[in-house]
Amino acid sequence: xxxxxxxxxxxxxxxxxxxxxxxxxxxxxxxxxxxxxxxxxxxxxxxxxxxxxxxxxxxxxxxxxxxxxxxxxxxxxxxxxxxxxxxxxxxxxxxxxxxxxxxxxxxxxxxxxxxxxxxxxxxxxxxxxxxxxxxxxxxxxxxxxxxxxxxxxxxxxxxxxxxxxxxxxxxxxxxxxxxxxxxxxxxxxxxxxxx
Amino acid sequence: xxxxxxxxxxxxxxxxxxxxxxxxxxxxxxxxxxxxxxxxxxxxxxxxxxxxxxxxxxxxxxxxxxxxxxxxxxxxxxxxxxxxxxxxxxxxxxxxxxxxxxxxxxxxxxxxxxxxxxxxxxxxxxxxxxxxxxxxxxxxxxxxxxxxxxxxxxxxxxxxxxxxxxxxxxxxxxxxxxxxxxxxxxxxxxxxxxxxxxxxxxxxxxxxxxxxxxxxxxxxxxxxxxxxxxxxxxxxxxxxxxxxxxxxxxxxxxxxxxxxxxxxxxxxxxxxxxxxxxxxxxxxxxxxxxxxxxxxxxxxxxxxxxxxxxxxxxxxxxxxxxxxxxxxxxxxxxx
Ligand code: SF4
Ligand code: SF4
Numbered sequence: 001x002x003x004x005x006x007x008x009x010x011x012x013x014x015x016x017x018x019x020x021x022x023x024x025x026x027x028x029x030x031x032x033x034x035x036x037x038x039x040x041x042x043x044x045x046x047x048x049x050x051x052x053x054x055x056x057x058x059x060x061x062x063x064x065x066x067x068x069x070x071x072x073x074x075x076x077x078x079x080x081x082x083x084x085x086x087x088x089x090x091x092x093x094x095x096x097x098x099x100x101x102x103x104x105x106x107x108x109x110x111x112x113x114x115x116x117x118x119x120x121x122x123x124x125x126x127x128x129x130x131x132x133x134x135x136x137x138x139x140x141x142x143x144x145x146x147x148x149x150x151x152x153x154x155x156x157x158x159x160x161x162x163x164x165x166x167x168x169x170x171x172x173x174x175x176x177x178x179x180x181x182x183x184x185x186x187x188x189x190x191x192x193x194x195x
Numbered sequence: 196x197x198x199x200x201x202x203x204x205x206x207x208x209x210x211x212x213x214x215x216x217x218x219x220x221x222x223x224x225x226x227x228x229x230x231x232x233x234x235x236x237x238x239x240x241x242x243x244x245x246x247x248x249x250x251x252x253x254x255x256x257x258x259x260x261x262x263x264x265x266x267x268x269x270x271x272x273x274x275x276x277x278x279x280x281x282x283x284x285x286x287x288x289x290x291x292x293x294x295x296x297x298x299x300x301x302x303x304x305x306x307x308x309x310x311x312x313x314x315x316x317x318x319x320x321x322x323x324x325x326x327x328x329x330x331x332x333x334x335x336x337x338x339x340x341x342x343x344x345x346x347x348x349x350x351x352x353x354x355x356x357x358x359x360x361x362x363x364x365x366x367x368x369x370x371x372x373x374x375x376x377x378x379x380x381x382x383x384x385x386x387x388x389x390x391x392x393x394x395x396x397x398x399x400x401x402x403x404x405x406x407x408x409x410x411x412x413x414x415x416x417x418x419x420x421x422x423x424x425x426x427x428x429x430x431x432x433x434x435x436x437x438x439x440x441x442x443x444x445x446x447x448x449x450x451x452x453x454x455x456x457x458x459x460x461x462x463x464x465x466x467x468x469x470x471x472x473x474x475x476x477x478x479x480x481x482x483x484x485x486x487x488x489x490x491x492x493x494x495x496x497x498x499x500x501x502x503x504x505x506x507x508x509x510x511x512x513x514x515x516x517x518x519x520x521x522x523x524x525x526x527x528x529x530x
Binding site (some may be wrong): 015017020032034037038039040041042043049053060062065066067068069070071083085086087088089091094095096097098099100102103106110111112113117119142186187190 | 224250251253254255258260261262263264266267268269270271272273274275277278280281284351352353355356360365366367368372373376437454455456457458462465466469500
């Protein structure tokens with residue numbers, strides 16, 4: 001069975017934020033919420049590097065482990081999804097997530113959290129595929145159409161890769177061999193317990 | 196001859212002076228290069244580590260970078276403390292917490308079976324004295340009621356997934372948990388007001404002294420037939436008070452940190468707050484079992500004081516003799 005993974009090649013990311021915009025537009029995510037973001041380290045200095053990050057769909061997902069209402073589930077493709085009808089907006093998944101993926105639309109005063117929103121690997125949610133409810137709550141379900149996440153599809157330098165973990169890592173390995181670098185799949189040890 | 200000699204010498208001196216000055220003009224500004232040269236050499240030594248691995252270290256150490264997406268810690272890539280929080284919360288805290296609460300209940304049950312209710316040793320006199328004013332009782336019951344609600348809703352978030360989801364199903368538990376979350380978040384600050392007013396009003400009654408030492412030595416008359424002397428509040432009540440002061444204030448403060456996430460407090464702050472919040476809460480809940488037991492089925496006549504405000508003098512004589520004596524003294528001096 002495929003295990004979906006994200007990989008961001010930090011040698012290629014040019015911090016154009018196209019992935020961020022593509023995601024925001026495709027899923028019409030709530031105001032104040034961004035499912036993906038690009039982080040630049042040593043910005044403006046020699047050796048500056050950027051990485052695009054969203055939910056990594058962890059193998060042993062911390063968010064899933066701490067959710068008090070147990071609203072997460074992992075699909076057959078290894079995508080970590082959650083049920084917004086069950087989520088109570090407690091914020092625990094945000095405390096636990098290593099990648100800062102869970103976001104909350106503000107609901108009411110004093111920063112009270114609404115239902116959690118995060119990257120779905122363009123795989124929708126528990127509602128019926130392509131139903132109105134699914135699009136409303138989770139955005140589009142590209143996986144059900146046989147397409148991969150839009151952020152990676154849009155990436156002009158093919159820095160951001162998304163798909164079956166084996167395929168992605170093979171692609172990346174070849175790339176690294178050709179440029180004679182060291183293979184360092186960003187965040188994979190944290191998310192998937194592999195290097 | 197001597198004249199030409201001295202002229203030559205002067206010429207020579209001038210030439211040398213000229214050369215030295217020229218050299219100085221060219222060389223002195225160069226000292227800047229020399230010193231920076233040394234500095235960069237030293238710097239190179241410091242930065243001799245692999246820049247690539249430095250970079251990955253930065254990624255893991257949640258070093259703040261730049262992100263066009265603004266928000267709480269959006270400029271960090273990986274935060275490691277979340278895993279620690281998860282392991283502490285799901286592991287030892289949930290486990291030992293449930294043991295502590297269970298153990299406390301078991302001990303009380305066994306104690307009740309063994310000792311039974313501590314009866315009044317003398318028949319009631321029918322005369323009563325005032326123990327708690329209406330204001331004090333209101334304060335107590337408001338805080339106590341909120342304590343129970345907050346305790347139940349809070350424990351539901353910690354243990355509900357294990358205990359309540361199998362009973363009510365995911366959707367059923369979720370609807371309850373949603374209400375529980377809002378109730379907890381809104382009543383929390385109100386509880387804090389109740390707690391603070393109790394602390395301020397009863398502060399003076401709660402200093403420990405020699406009487407308390409003796410009371411503790413005699414286990415407060417819980418074991419054996421002795422009735423150690425006590426003032427208005429005995430050592431047990433004072434201990435309960437001070438745990439409420441210390442743990443209760445920590446509980447309230449961390450509760451505020453968690454309740455108002457709009458100040459952009461960092462995740463690590465919230466993780467630590469949450470841990471302190473759970474630990475102090477479970478500690479106080481365990482302690483409250485003891486308090487509730489002693490004040491209800493554990494001691495005949497104890498609950499009357501907090502319900503009606505008055506207690507029988509026989510009860511007062513048995514449990515708080517020094518307080519009764521003082522009351523009598525005051526009453527006779529008033530006459
Ligand atoms: S990246 Fe965060 S939200 Fe996504 S699966 Fe991992 S812990 Fe959960
Ligand atoms: S915010 Fe929602 S998804 Fe996250 S832990 Fe709380 S209930 Fe679960």
